[in-house]
Amino acid sequence: MAQQAYITETDDDDSGPERRTTRIRRLYDRAVTGWRGDRRIWRRGLITAAVAVVLAVVMAAHSHIPNAIGNLGSLTETFLPWFGLLIPVLLVIALARKSATALIALVLPVSVWLNLFGGLLFDKTGSGGDLTVATHNVNADNADPAGTARAVAAAGADVMALEELKATAVPTYEKALEAKYPHHAVVGTVGLWSKYPLSDVTAVDIELGWKRAMRATVATPSGPVAVYVAHLPSVRVKLEAGFTARQRDKSANALGEAIADEKLDRKILLGDLNGTMNDRALTAITSQMRSPQGAVGDGFGFSWPAAFPMARIDQILVSGVEPTTSWTLPATGSDHLPIAARVRVDTEAQ
Template sequence: MAQQAYMTETDDGRQGPRTPASRMRRLVDRLGALREDRGIWRRGWVVAVCALLLALVMLAHAHIPNAVGNLGSLLETFLPWLGVFVPLLLVLALVRRSATALIAAVLPVVVWLNLFGGLLSDKNASGGDLTVATHNVNAENPDPSGTAREVAAAGADVLALEELKASEVPAYRAALSDTYAYHAVVGTVGLWSKYPLSDVRSVDIRLGWQRAMRATVDAPAGRVAVYVAHLPSVRVKLEAGFTARQRDKSADALGEAIAAEPLENVVLLGDLNGTMNDRALKAVTSQMRSTQGAVGSGFGFSWPASFPMARIDQILVRGAEPESSWTLPPTASDHLPIAARLKVTGTAD
């Protein structure tokens, strides 16, 4: 079969074979045509304005008010996803052959990388002396025993479970008994540990029923105050917006309890129904570090399990140093389990 020749037009109008020199000349000619195109700076102003607005929203998200439908908190819950508009803006700028739009589209790229670029690298280390995990098991979980065994297989020393249905608690106890010698259940949350538990008590998060607890874990490296919490759910309603008032009140109460904690090493495990970017959780997040933000790789989204879009399940620490953080494989729940490896820093009360 004859080899097909790739042809290009020569100066006298004839066709000749394409060479590196001819390709370079064509590129130079195109760039020259763009330079002479006076509309390159006048086109694409709509795209440019959209790019500037996107950069401004990401940069000033903390100043977007919650007065109307908790719009600020709703935006902050899904803030990383604003980055999906950046490639679209870049493509539109190229299609419009607009230098103005292309330069403007670079701004949201810079802002997004400043906010979330650090999450793209793997910061996990091999150290640590205490592994913790948390999982919202879903009250309607069709396989509680299987879910318990799957999470226990991750090897956590301390495991917190949320949304425990009273009738299913015996199934979780039975499935976890071989791995964890100690456990405590308060209301709809529970804590399983390989090390002794003491000072177990409910934490009042102003709900009227028990969805938070506190216990001391006597780990080999030191005593650790472990809090388990399941803050109220939020809803997005057309007539009311992002309804989160009860969750916000509970977050304030949880923050007060943690602030009064005398132990040096404090760990919060649970479903906070909010992300670290959500200013409504400031009472908690202002005094604790996220393991996923300090270490880990990627965003660590945990909900919904079928297509994770937000990290509303959290492992937060004070005193203890995070060494690694990761998301566990899906179970029969609608949340993904998450885990972290910590270094206990001391034993002082």
């Protein structure tokens, strides 16, 4: 008679969902009990807790960090979003040290960072708008100016600004864009291409001694708009001087004054400002204009350097028009990424 083998389920079988849940609960209870039973959890990780508090203070009070030494305040504000990367590092250390003090202290920098940048984690892209604008620092040493021009034009912008135009490359840009943009003007190293007529084209003095800013009236179907194009001076990080930006700051103030004196209510600024919206040095501009990226953008919209974007120093700022969406365009032959935005000029049609 053949023997039959019977396999019965025993208590040691942990393949079922109930057994797995029990094991997970048991491991959790052990961890919690271990922490509760260790009175040192409040004394450990004090240095980690102190670093977390300092991090929170730096982010919350960044505007009070002085610029007297190497423009440290502006340097901090330029890369302020990246300070959040220290939070998960501190979290790992706090967990490894089993420090309740450090974990509680981490609530501070998390709260501050979310208050400053939490809104950028969500896609706030809207719809509508009647004017699309774009701006791009094309890089004077760009090896493919025609390809760069076509790539930016492919975004469908009605008005497009280009900065860092080399005089010898201007004819190449003009030829590549003439089919889509019948109207254009170049002033010094900046230019404006438009599907709509331009008038009152003038250079804007930003106290450099050469022309890197301009202003024009664009006759859009929804009414005239004053469009400014600017390329503020570059900033440098030097070992002996820190973050040097004196000329950039001086030019930003001059540009802010010119925009404040603008007679038209509807204004758009396009360009490479070599500074972020957090940088106090741009207050003369940012105090009277706002960025679509913060209001209707998707993510941080970093634009520089193109290979690994770390900061948004290329800006589209508006006043008197309503932004509906903002985005970053794919890389070109430049070391900057182009950016674009759509705005509603006819605000009464909302």
